[in-house]
Amino acid sequence: MEQSKYDTAIVKSFVHWSILWGVVAILVGILISFQMVEPGLNFPPLFTYGRLRPIHTNAGIFGWAIGSFFATFLYMVQRLTRSPLWSPRLARFQLWFFNATIIAAAVTLLLGYNTSKEYHELEWPIDIMVVILWVVFAINIIMTIIKRREEQMYISLWFMLATIVGVAILYLVNAAEVPVSLFKSYSAYAGTNDANVQWWYGHNAVALVLTTPPLAVFYYFLPKSTGVPIYSHRLGIIAFWGIVFMYLWTGAHHLLWTPVPDWVQTLAMAFSVMLIAPSWASVFNGYLSMSGQWHQMRENYLVKFLILGITFYGLQTLQGPLQAIRSFSGFIHYTEWVPGHVHMGVLGWVSLVLFAAIYYLAPRIYGRELYSIPLANLHFWLVLTGQLIYSISLWIAGVQQAGMWHSIDPDGSLSYSFMETLIEMYPYWWIRAFSGVIYLAGIAIFIYNLAMTARRGRPVAADDAVTGV
Amino acid sequence: MIFWEKKPVVFLLMATGAILVGTIITMVLPFAWVNTEADRIESVKPYAPLELAGRDVYIREGCNNCHTQTVRPLVAEVLRYGDYSKSGEFRYDRPFLWGSRRVGPDLARIGGKYPDAWHFQHMENPQSMVPRSNMPAYAFLKKNAVDPDYTRRKMEVLDFPYSESRIRDLAGQTEMDAVVAYLQKLGSDIPWREASRAAIVGELQNPYQDDSSIIPQGEALYAEHCAACHGKDLAGGIGPDIHDVDMPDSDLYEILYNGITDGGMPAFSRLGPDRVWKVVNYLKYQKRH
Numbered sequence: 001m002e003q004s005k006y007d008t009a010i011v012k013s014f015v016h017w018s019i020l021w022g023v024v025a026i027l028v029g030i031l032i033s034f035q036m037v038e039p040g041l042n043f044p045p046l047f048t049y050g051r052l053r054p055i056h057t058n059a060g061i062f063g064w065a066i067g068s069f070f071a072t073f074l075y076m077v078q079r080l081t082r083s084p085l086w087s088p089r090l091a092r093f094q095l096w097f098f099n100a101t102i103i104a105a106a107v108t109l110l111l112g113y114n115t116s117k118e119y120h121e122l123e124w125p126i127d128i129m130v131v132i133l134w135v136v137f138a139i140n141i142i143m144t145i146i147k148r149r150e151e152q153m154y155i156s157l158w159f160m161l162a163t164i165v166g167v168a169i170l171y172l173v174n175a176a177e178v179p180v181s182l183f184k185s186y187s188a189y190a191g192t193n194d195a196n197v198q199w200w201y202g203h204n205a206v207a208l209v210l211t212t213p214p215l216a217v218f219y220y221f222l223p224k225s226t227g228v229p230i231y232s233h234r235l236g237i238i239a240f241w242g243i244v245f246m247y248l249w250t251g252a253h254h255l256l257w258t259p260v261p262d263w264v265q266t267l268a269m270a271f272s273v274m275l276i277a278p279s280w281a282s283v284f285n286g287y288l289s290m291s292g293q294w295h296q297m298r299e300n301y302l303v304k305f306l307i308l309g310i311t312f313y314g315l316q317t318l319q320g321p322l323q324a325i326r327s328f329s330g331f332i333h334y335t336e337w338v339p340g341h342v343h344m345g346v347l348g349w350v351s352l353v354l355f356a357a358i359y360y361l362a363p364r365i366y367g368r369e370l371y372s373i374p375l376a377n378l379h380f381w382l383v384l385t386g387q388l389i390y391s392i393s394l395w396i397a398g399v400q401q402a403g404m405w406h407s408i409d410p411d412g413s414l415s416y417s418f419m420e421t422l423i424e425m426y427p428y429w430w431i432r433a434f435s436g437v438i439y440l441a442g443i444a445i446f447i448y449n450l451a452m453t454a455r456r457g458r459p460v461a462a463d464d465a466v467t468g469v
Numbered sequence: 470m471i472f473w474e475k476k477p478v479v480f481l482l483m484a485t486g487a488i489l490v491g492t493i494i495t496m497v498l499p500f501a502w503v504n505t506e507a508d509r510i511e512s513v514k515p516y517a518p519l520e521l522a523g524r525d526v527y528i529r530e531g532c533n534n535c536h537t538q539t540v541r542p543l544v545a546e547v548l549r550y551g552d553y554s555k556s557g558e559f560r561y562d563r564p565f566l567w568g569s570r571r572v573g574p575d576l577a578r579i580g581g582k583y584p585d586a587w588h589f590q591h592m593e594n595p596q597s598m599v600p601r602s603n604m605p606a607y608a609f610l611k612k613n614a615v616d617p618d619y620t621r622r623k624m625e626v627l628d629f630p631y632s633e634s635r636i637r638d639l640a641g642q643t644e645m646d647a648v649v650a651y652l653q654k655l656g657s658d659i660p661w662r663e664a665s666r667a668a669i670v671g672e673l674q675n676p677y678q679d680d681s682s683i684i685p686q687g688e689a690l691y692a693e694h695c696a697a698c699h700g701k702d703l704a705g706g707i708g709p710d711i712h713d714v715d716m717p718d719s720d721l722y723e724i725l726y727n728g729i730t731d732g733g734m735p736a737f738s739r740l741g742p743d744r745v746w747k748v749v750n751y752l753k754y755q756k757r758h
Contacts, residue, residue: 035603035605036572036603037603038603039595039596039602039603039604039605039606042605042606044605044606044607044608044609045530045609048530048531048605049531049534049535049605050530050531050532050534050535050605051530051531053531053534054531054534112529112530112531113529114528114529114531115528115564116528116531116533116564116566117564118569142477142481145477146477146478151475152470152474152475153474153475153477153480157477158474158480158484161477161480161481161484162484162488165481165484165485165488166484166488169485169488169489169492173496178626180619180622180623180626181619181622184525184623186563186564186623186626186627187563187564187565188563189563189564190504190559190560190561190562190563190565191503191504191556191558191559191560191561191562191563191565192499192503192504192508192556192559192565193499193500193503193504194562194563194564194565195559195565195567196495196496196499196503197496198564198565200492200495200496237471241487244484244487244488245487245488245490245491246491247491248488248489248490248491248492248495248496249491249494249495250491251495251496252495254569255567257541257542257543258539258541258554258567259508259539259554259555259556259558259559260499260503260556261499261502261503264495264499267494267495268495271491330541330543334537334568334569334570334571335570335571336570338569338570339570405545405546405549406543406544406545407545408544408545408548409741409743411741411742411743412548412741413548413738413739413740413741413742413743413744414545414548414549414739414740414741417693417694417740418549418573418574419599419601419602419693422572422573422601422602422603423601
């Protein structure tokens with residue numbers, strides 16, 4: 001059978017390593033969330049908030065998310081092309097080089113070697129490792145697609161290819177820097193230019209690392225999980241080309257009211273609002289694919305993860321454009337609202353979809369049925385609860401903080417000093433820290449369930465549909 | 470099925486094209502306006518060696534994760550931090566350090582706000598100056614020496630002017646000295662403090678002249694804004710002993726409101742006239758005789 005030529009061992013390895021990096025991201029996240037309420041938990045020089053926060057974001061985005069996308073992409077590309085991987089050996093190299101890069105990133109960030117640029121903190125030698133890693137990955141995916149045995153490329157492959165080329169452009173342009181020593185460099189761009197390039201990168205890392213890859217996963221794993229095809233091919237085309245064309249204009253919405261030229265800010269604002277259309281094209285496509293299938297929300301735990309995931313994508317792509325409007329940005333930017341927004345995206349949308357994909361993959365990589373569906377449900381409710389408490393508490397905190405920052409007394413002076421506003425944040429920060437603990441409990445159950453599947457799950461029968469395409 | 474759905478190479482080229490349109494218009498084109506003659510500010514100067522070393526400490530410690538460095542042209546923001554930021558002020562910033570979140574306050578205009586002694590003590594033990602602050606302590610910076618040769622190399626890479634004597638001066642300086650020098654440079658290249666100084670016209674009349682009921686409010690304001698430098702009991706510290714301030718209310722008001730630029734006394738105009746008068750009142754009642 002042709003599926004025996006599919007490389008699933010590599011998928012399994014990437015799943016395991018990405019979960020490990022995900023746990024690191026959460027543990028560091030919880031530590032820094034407690035540091036915000038108790039400065040005594042900073043242990044300088046290595047373990048301070050300033051050095052740990054980049055480790056939290058990098059482990060989450062590049063360890064957990066990218067690691068899982070490597071796993072799911074390598075799985076999907078073989079099935080969607082009906083061809084084995086172009087080079088399983090290259091994929092093996094990719095796995096170990098990926099881990100080496102993440103470890104090098106964590107160690108150098110801890111030592112304080114960083115460029116200061118958000119989501120691009122890694123210094124130039126690690127940048128080079130990232131580029132090598134990405135080229136290796138790109139070659140394998142593109143060659144597998146070129147040698148495919150299925151004429152039409154399914155929408156998930158479009159999103160994969162856009163991810164590959166988009167990330168390459170973003171990363172290379174933003175990495176332009178002049179080295180001073182092995183672990184220190186200065187940006188090739190200065191001041192306002194540097195800011196504009198960085199946020200063109202930063203926001204499109206959200207587009208091409210945290211939007212197009214989970215969409216590739218969603219468009220594949222939703223029909224696989226429900227057994228019914230995606231509602232509309234045409235809506236998919238609108239979603240895809242809308243996203244890849246419009247996203248790149250929006251970076252400066254991170255820089256509203258700054259010295260970046262006004263027209264760049266206005267374009268960013270306009271395109272951010274326009275992006276609601278292609279984003280919601282995928283949300284509707286997901287919902288309409290469920291018509292006549294909504295009972296599966298009750299019966300099929302995978303569908304629950306996926307539909308909640310796309311729902312958070314929908315909420316995220318409404319809240320994002322709202323924040324990108326000048327007046328609202330003037331109020332809410334720089335407050336605690338923003339991490340609330342970001343975490344709805346990464347915990348709600350990206351991670352829920354990835355959990356579904358990994359649960360779907362479990363029988364296919366272990367050859368065993370999932371150990372416990374009730375535990376998967378418990379995992380779902382814990383991570384959902386943790387994430388909602390996290391985001392909602394910070395949205396309320398952000399509105400209060402913004403209100404206090406902007407409040408002016410009748411005599412024209414500020415109503416509150418900065419410290420008076422900071423002190424008001426402490427209760428919210430306590431709540432946020434504990435929401436992280438709830439989320440971690442969900443992850444612990446997820447890992448336990450997978451470990452028990454590998455060891456004790458009921459073996460999947462050889463002719464079972466599960467091992468097929 | 471549309472043609473590009475079965476042609477991966479054509480598809481890749483189309484996707485690249487779609488990505489490049491917005492990229493070129495919003496990311497490449499602005500280079501024609503920014504850091505040109507159009508936004509140049511003559512008084513903005515590159516970093517001195519010690520300031521640059523300090524800036525790199527700021528980057529290494531990830532200060533930008535909690536502090537921004539751009540003041541937006543919004544009323545409350547200009548009141549709180551000072552004049553709004555201009556493009557030309559950042560011409561020598563590689564990388565830019567505008568940040569994205571204010572766990573702590575914006576630092577774009579911190580230069581010249583407090584005396585050096587305030588910063589040293591605050592960096593070493595933030596809670597000793599700002600009791601409920603959540604900032605980590607950076608006392609260890611006092612133990613790290615600045616490397617003159619490495620700093621010279623950095624100045625050369627950035628093409629900043631420097632003299633050998635300034636490099637030699639670095640010997641014996643610590644990273645704490647460097648980071649404080651950097652903070653004192655921030656935002657002070659343009660004379661915004663002088664420009665924003667409120668001219669006080671006419672006779673100043675203390676609205677709380679004989680109102681002792683206002684003292685507790687003045688005391689609370691003193692504890693929050695003044696005690697870190699002048700001591701809880703007014704006995705002094707970073708700032709002088711102010712038990713026996715002997716001057717007319719209007720003069721004291723003016724000092725609190727506009728500060729003493731050369732003496733390290735910050736301006737408290739952001740508190741507004743009402744609160745400044747309450748502090749004046751409190752101070753007058755503390756006179757021992």
